Amino acid sequence: MLKIKNILTLTEKCAPTIRLLSSAVPQPSESTTQIETAQIPSDLQQEVLKHPDYFQVHNLFTVKDLFDARIHYGHKEGSLDPKMLPYIYGSRLGHTIFDLDKTAEYLRRALNVAAHIAYRDGVILFLLRGAQNSHLVERYAKECGEFAHTRFWRGGIFTNSEKQFGAVTRLPDLCIFVNTLNTVLTQHTAVRDAAKMGIATIGIVDSNCNPNLLTYLVPGNDDSPVAVEMYCKLFKEAILRGKAKRKEHLEI
Amino acid sequence: MFLRHLSIKFLSPISRRLSDSAVVLEAKTGTYANAFKKFEDLNKPTSEESEPFVSLLKNSKFIDLGDPEGKVVTGKIFHTVDDDLYIDFGWKFHCVCPRPIKNASNYVRGTKVRLRIKELELSTKFLGFEKDLTLLEADCQLLGLVQERSK
Numbered sequence: 001m002l003k004i005k006n007i008l009t010l011t012e013k014c015a016p017t018i019r020l021l022s023s024a025v026p027q028p029s030e031s032t033t034q035i036e037t038a039q040i041p042s043d044l045q046q047e048v049l050k051h052p053d054y055f056q057v058h059n060l061f062t063v064k065d066l067f068d069a070r071i072h073y074g075h076k077e078g079s080l081d082p083k084m085l086p087y088i089y090g091s092r093l094g095h096t097i098f099d100l101d102k103t104a105e106y107l108r109r110a111l112n113v114a115a116h117i118a119y120r121d122g123v124i125l126f127l128l129r130g131a132q133n134s135h136l137v138e139r140y141a142k143e144c145g146e147f148a149h150t151r152f153w154r155g156g157i158f159t160n161s162e163k164q165f166g167a168v169t170r171l172p173d174l175c176i177f178v179n180t181l182n183t184v185l186t187q188h189t190a191v192r193d194a195a196k197m198g199i200a201t202i203g204i205v206d207s208n209c210n211p212n213l214l215t216y217l218v219p220g221n222d223d224s225p226v227a228v229e230m231y232c233k234l235f236k237e238a239i240l241r242g243k244a245k246r247k248e249h250l251e252i
Numbered sequence: 253m254f255l256r257h258l259s260i261k262f263l264s265p266i267s268r269r270l271s272d273s274a275v276v277l278e279a280k281t282g283t284y285a286n287a288f289k290k291f292e293d294l295n296k297p298t299s300e301e302s303e304p305f306v307s308l309l310k311n312s313k314f315i316d317l318g319d320p321e322g323k324v325v326t327g328k329i330f331h332t333v334d335d336d337l338y339i340d341f342g343w344k345f346h347c348v349c350p351r352p353i354k355n356a357s358n359y360v361r362g363t364k365v366r367l368r369i370k371e372l373e374l375s376t377k378f379l380g381f382e383k384d385l386t387l388l389e390a391d392c393q394l395l396g397l398v399q400e401r402s403k
Contacts, residue, residue: 052294062302072309073344076373078384089305093319095372100305184386208383223388224344 040249048119048245055115055241058108060234063100066107069230071220072098074207079184084207087219096207103220110202110216111238114174117200118146118242122173125149126232127190129182133228137178140232144239147172149190153182158193177203178231179222180214187213204231313342320369326398329363337394341367349394364398 048054066072074080074088074096087106089099117124126141126148128134134150141148154164161169175194180203182188187210194201195213203214204222211217221227309315317323327341335351337359347367351359359365370393375386 052291058295063305064302064308067305067308067312070342070344072305075344075386076375076384078377079375079386081383089309092315097309100308184388185381185383208386221344225340 040246044249045120048116053108053112055112055119055238055245057111057115057238057241060111060237061104061107061230063104066100066104066220066230069227070224071103071227071230072100073221073224074098079208081208081210083210083212084205084219088207098207098219098221103218106216106218107220107234110218111234113200113216114176114202114235115238115242117174118239119246121246123147123170124174124176124239125172126176126178126235127153127188128178128228129153129188130179133178133225136225136229137232140229140236144236145243146239153189155189155193158190158197158199171197171199173199175199175201176235177201177214178228180205180209181222184208202235320372323369324395325367325369327365327367327392329359329361329365332359332361337365339365339367339392339394341390341392343372343390345373345388345390347390347392349392352394352396355397358397366395366398367392368395 072089074084077091077094077096080088080096087098087102089097091097114124124146126137126146128137128148128150130150137150138148156164158171161171175190177188177191180188180191191201191203191213200215201213202216202218203209203211204218204220205211205214206220206222209222211219218231220231317325325341327339327347329337330340330346331338332351337349337351338346339349340346349367369390371391373386374389374391375384377384
């Protein structure tokens with residue numbers, strides 16, 4: 001009951017503000033009439049939702065692009081998670097190789113979801129652990145006006161946000177995990193927390209990851225900087241397409 | 253002989269009926285059929301421009317290399333920390349080599365070097381763990397600069 005009350009107060013607080021295509025602090029609008037004009041007509045929304053690939057994300061990349069970005073390389077067989085077997089093409093002298101035809105299908109689905117959430121003004125959060133690529137991911141998140149968290153994850157940021165931040169907090173609508181592992185053996189805590197809070201997740205899962213708790217998984221290499229940059233570039237482009245369409249439909 | 257005759261007798265009216273229905277379907281194309289035709293190819297990946305993964309992999313340098321152990325490859329230094337050179341040679345992982353004493357000042361970021369691969373991933377199984385522990389690194393021996401050969 002308390003929760004519902006909080007959500008209601010949150011919606012009241014958020015109502016006069018509209019987040020326009022950036023991670024900047026939302027500016028309160030002068031009157032309520034302005035918000036009503038800023039709504040996308042529902043028939044247009046339905047049309048966007050019913051189209052199988054409204055934002056044309058299928059032409060963002062080809063299998064050759066993924067191949068050149070080394071997305072097919074997996075870990076050694078010894079660290080293979082049996083749950084990743086359906087996405088693996090085979091093993092080359094002890095190293096697993098992903099089937100990029102399957103990866104392309106999953107990646108297109110994930111990009112479509114990201115574009116739709118951006119179109120509907122969702123908050124998108126990029127997550128990654130590992131110092132090597134963290135600046136890269138942060139830069140791409142900034143470029144598309146969304147958020148990134150690439151440092152140590154304090155437990156309870158999602159599950160106990162009200163206490164941690166001292167106020168009702170808007171959680172992200174989509175989490176994009178550029179890798180899902182904290183260390184070599186443990187999974188990122190935010191994967192579990194997002195699942196608990198019902199937040200949709202997109203995750204790049206390597207051959208040593210567990211895909212069970214992710215909403216939209218993308219099997220592929222998550223270690224090489226080239227591969228990480230490829231994912232960031234694609235998600236950025238998809239998000240920008242969603243935002244551009246939103247701008248177009250809102251006639252700003 | 254008798255059996256064959258029977259089967260023909262039984263089959264013929266069914267097949268005729270099937271062909272009739274097909275003709276009917278072709279004659280009036282409904283809106284659904286039109287829409288289906290229009291969106292049929294939408295979800296297919298654009299395989300016309302790109303080769304399928306199988307042939308890409310088959311014709312790749314990685315497969316040409318065969319067993320990577322002991323092979324000489326070229327890499328590029330992308331980072332240096334004191335006397336450790338971080339070298340990317342096109343594999344999933346980079347490798348870290350100590351800076352050689354000879355021509356030490358030539359090994360800077362962006363330099364192309366020759367490497368001999370010892371192992372593509374430093375990972376082994378340890379007692380008490382179900383999975384392999386990996387260092388997320390390859391193991392290579394630094395042979396020298398690429399330019400040395402061409403001079």
